[in-house]
Amino acid sequence: MLKFEHPLTEKVRIYLRVETLMAQLHKSAKFASPLDDQILFRSLFDLMDLFEQIHVKSEITKELEKQKITVKAWANVPGVDQVLLDNILTQLDSCFREVMTSERFGQSLKEDRFLSAIRQRFNLPGGHCCFDLPSLHYWQNLPLDKRLLDVDKWISTLTPLHHALELLLKLLRGNGHFKSQIARNGFFQSDANDANILRLEIPSELGIYPMISGHKNRFVVKFISFETAKAYSQDVEFKLAVC
Numbered sequence: 001m002l003k004f005e006h007p008l009t010e011k012v013r014i015y016l017r018v019e020t021l022m023a024q025l026h027k028s029a030k031f032a033s034p035l036d037d038q039i040l041f042r043s044l045f046d047l048m049d050l051f052e053q054i055h056v057k058s059e060i061t062k063e064l065e066k067q068k069i070t071v072k073a074w075a076n077v078p079g080v081d082q083v084l085l086d087n088i089l090t091q092l093d094s095c096f097r098e099v100m101t102s103e104r105f106g107q108s109l110k111e112d113r114f115l116s117a118i119r120q121r122f123n124l125p126g127g128h129c130c131f132d133l134p135s136l137h138y139w140q141n142l143p144l145d146k147r148l149l150d151v152d153k154w155i156s157t158l159t160p161l162h163h164a165l166e167l168l169l170k171l172l173r174g175n176g177h178f179k180s181q182i183a184r185n186g187f188f189q190s191d192a193n194d195a196n197i198l199r200l201e202i203p204s205e206l207g208i209y210p211m212i213s214g215h216k217n218r219f220v221v222k223f224i225s226f227e228t229a230k231a232y233s234q235d236v237e238f239k240l241a242v243c
Contacts, residue, residue, distance in 0.1 A: 001239075006198040006212040008219060011063070014054060015169060016197075021047050022162055029151045037140060037147075038128070044109060044154060045119050051106035057099060060164050064096045067171055088171070095164040102160040109154060114139065172196050176243030186223040186232035192216060192242050201239040208232045 007013040021043045028039040050056065071088050074080055109115055118136045122128070130137035139147065178201065181188060186208075194216050202208065208223045221240075223232040 001201045002204045002209070004200045004202065004210055004212075006200075006210075006219075008192065008195050008198060008214060008216045011059060012172065012196045014050070014056065014059065015165060015172075018047065018050060018056065018161070019165055019169060021050075022158065022165070025155060025158075029148075029155060031144065031147070040151065041115075041118065041122060041136075044115065045122060047158070048106045048109055048119070051104070052110075055104075056161070057102070057105050060161065060168070061096065061099055063168055064092055064099065064164060067168065068092045068096075091167055095160070095167055098160040099164050103157070105158065105161050108157040112154070114150075115154070173199065173241075173243050176241035178239040178241045181238055181240045183221060183223055183236040183238065186234060186236055188221040188236075188240075189219065190242070191218050195219075195242045197243040199241040199243060202236070203238070206232075206236065208236065 005016065007016055024039055025043040025047070028036040028043065031037065068089060071085055071092065075082065075085055114135060118133050121133055124132050126132075128136055139150075175196070176199065178199070192214070196216065198212060198214075198219060198221075200210055200221070202210065202223075207226050209226060211222045211224055213220050223236050224230065225232045
């Protein structure tokens, strides 16, 4: 099954982008592949660009507070698992304190002299030649343990963000459950009730992918053939979670 997610709010769109970049960052930090250092720096710089465009820390703290209010309201629901609720509230409080006491996300990265120097020229066409980025070439030839220490230092500045985002997206995704649906002639539309994320599971053998549009109260899914890049005209059985 192919899995797709689509944000229905701008806030969640940002969360999913940051989550993707953080995943790339952590995976490439192991230097298991010769190209991992390129992926690592690209992910770092993309995150820094996001942090400069949007005050992510403020958005995260607001969402943590909102989730605490929601979880506390669940306590009044008959038969609710109080132990689970208390555990979630403890995690939310911990993440909130961690984020509030941290610097603005990306500030230390922005002030890092080495990162600032290579960031300015990292997008040059033609790769990262030693004559374009001599400091990067020098760093790439340092002993592995030294490079790993540097990477750990950079990533550790984003730990509060990583913990908070991981918890928030887990809670948001947990708001919906997968149900079987049929897209007649490759088309499906439905109302939503203040939803945040659509999650789809599609049979991979069909050779199709979804084009999704909509907002928190309504959405449309159109399936497209990968081979023809045209609308898929047959019925599609798929699973959908509106979260």
